Amino acid sequence: MxxxxxxxxxxxxxxxxxxxxxxxxxxLSQRDRWLERVGAWLxxxxxxxxxxxxxxxxxxxxxxxxxxxxxRPISVMWLGSAFLFLDGIALFILLFxxxxxxxxVWVAAILTLLVVGYTGVLLTATAKPFWSASPLxxxxxxxxxxxxxxxxxALFGASEGVHRAAYWLAWVEGAxxxxxxxxxxxxxxxxxxxxxxGPLAWAFWGFVAFGxxxxxxxxxxxxxxxxxxxLVLVGGFLLRYxxxxxxxxxxxx
Amino acid sequence: xxRSSDFAILFDASYCIxxxxxxxxxxxxxxxxxxxTQNTGSYDPLVLxxxxxxxxxxxxxxxxxxxxxxxxxRTSCMHCSEAACVEACPTGAMNYRPGGVVTVDxxxxxxxxxxxxxxxxxxxxxxxxxxVVQKCTLCHDRIANGLEPACVKACPTGAxxxxxxxxxxxxxxxxVEALKAEGYDEANVYGLKEMGGTHVIYVLxxxxxxxxxxxxxxxxxxxxxxxxxxxxxxxxxxxxxxWVIARREEVSGxxx
Numbered sequence: 001m002x003x004x005x006x007x008x009x010x011x012x013x014x015x016x017x018x019x020x021x022x023x024x025x026x027x028l029s030q031r032d033r034w035l036e037r038v039g040a041w042l043x044x045x046x047x048x049x050x051x052x053x054x055x056x057x058x059x060x061x062x063x064x065x066x067x068x069x070x071x072r073p074i075s076v077m078w079l080g081s082a083f084l085f086l087d088g089i090a091l092f093i094l095l096f097x098x099x100x101x102x103x104x105v106w107v108a109a110i111l112t113l114l115v116v117g118y119t120g121v122l123l124t125a126t127a128k129p130f131w132s133a134s135p136l137x138x139x140x141x142x143x144x145x146x147x148x149x150x151x152x153x154a155l156f157g158a159s160e161g162v163h164r165a166a167y168w169l170a171w172v173e174g175a176x177x178x179x180x181x182x183x184x185x186x187x188x189x190x191x192x193x194x195x196x197x198g199p200l201a202w203a204f205w206g207f208v209a210f211g212x213x214x215x216x217x218x219x220x221x222x223x224x225x226x227x228x229x230x231l232v233l234v235g236g237f238l239l240r241y242x243x244x245x246x247x248x249x250x251x252x253x
Numbered sequence: 254x255x256r257s258s259d260f261a262i263l264f265d266a267s268y269c270i271x272x273x274x275x276x277x278x279x280x281x282x283x284x285x286x287x288x289x290t291q292n293t294g295s296y297d298p299l300v301l302x303x304x305x306x307x308x309x310x311x312x313x314x315x316x317x318x319x320x321x322x323x324x325x326x327r328t329s330c331m332h333c334s335e336a337a338c339v340e341a342c343p344t345g346a347m348n349y350r351p352g353g354v355v356t357v358d359x360x361x362x363x364x365x366x367x368x369x370x371x372x373x374x375x376x377x378x379x380x381x382x383x384x385v386v387q388k389c390t391l392c393h394d395r396i397a398n399g400l401e402p403a404c405v406k407a408c409p410t411g412a413x414x415x416x417x418x419x420x421x422x423x424x425x426x427x428x429v430e431a432l433k434a435e436g437y438d439e440a441n442v443y444g445l446k447e448m449g450g451t452h453v454i455y456v457l458x459x460x461x462x463x464x465x466x467x468x469x470x471x472x473x474x475x476x477x478x479x480x481x482x483x484x485x486x487x488x489x490x491x492x493x494x495x496w497v498i499a500r501r502e503e504v505s506g507x508x509x
Binding site for chain 1: 300301302337340341342343344345346361362363364365366367369370371372373375378379380381383384385386467470473474476477479480481483484485487488491492494495496498499500501
């Protein structure tokens, strides 16, 4: 494989945007002003750092402004960068305001949801069978945004509600991943095998054991919740890592 | 749909002898360096890349009568009328030229590689040195000067022909009729419907899947619509689930 694949910067960006956005959206459900602000900060940092990573990843980083000089909404890449740009502005304004106008909160929430959601659509709308043979990547990324977002909020003292939401979303996420592997196996056998017993097995089984199983066990035992939250975050990274790389196994980019 | 006055290449698998002159002609005209390969039975590059815009692929097997066949096909850009690369491109650098030719503007491409991921023919590749993507140009520089594309010029058997879309389509249909009359029942034309109609048309002796070609590839706009819909349903379903659980505990948390 040449160096042109969507690699570690993209993985990091998907991860940051996912847990930052997820944290913001879940915090909004809590009506806890401190938590909401923490969530907005995390989402903002995810968007800013993520956008920087995306620019660095370009073959011609100095031409990034060509995105802003174009209007091509059919391109998921263009639409995503527009959402990212607008979400950054909305969150920036929110962080400056002492009182949050409800309309602006709604706008920021919807833009954040679109940023998290488009990352999945970006992969699904390709000709790579592991990403496109099932419509489930957006589902998996959104569920993971929920679990990793809840995990990071837990580190900032989230309530029981966030823990419960994360617990149930984790089960849904696991089921979706399993379904995706079964669904894509006929057309993306190489990729699925790479995950189960090939070069990406460390990331896949690492996710299953430490990013999924262990935190769920800790959560039911109500033990080591700090550790559980950290593990879920690491798991969210591993998940994006193996999804992004598995899709490109066997292709020269 | 392509216009009948558009440019087109006709590849006729029934005339192809697999000599790879087209592959070499492409490299020569476009100044593409040789790539280092390993001997996998031959030193031929296994896949297309930023340095290999055209390659022949070889397919062997047994037909219905138990006879061994060895078929060749051309793998390169198909110059689609509804090109996934063009629709995936966020800047418009990948775009249609007059005559239905799909090219990338190397001064406008930002190197995001979304087109590489989107192409159903795996015909667009990233040039790490230049930081932009590369692909077959249908030799529009030669066409503009009254010449045929380099691959067509190099073909010694007439398996590759160049002309207007209307003429090439007619020739393809006539050839398929002739092949059927000769007993090739499965002979068919590939590219008339795929991706809005491609400007490279294939005459094939067997079903396109035999040649590793994608069957009824979904256009990018169709994919994008379906996938946004899927993401929307996902957001509604998972959002409601997560939000309601988080919120319910919050409301009843003090009482339980």
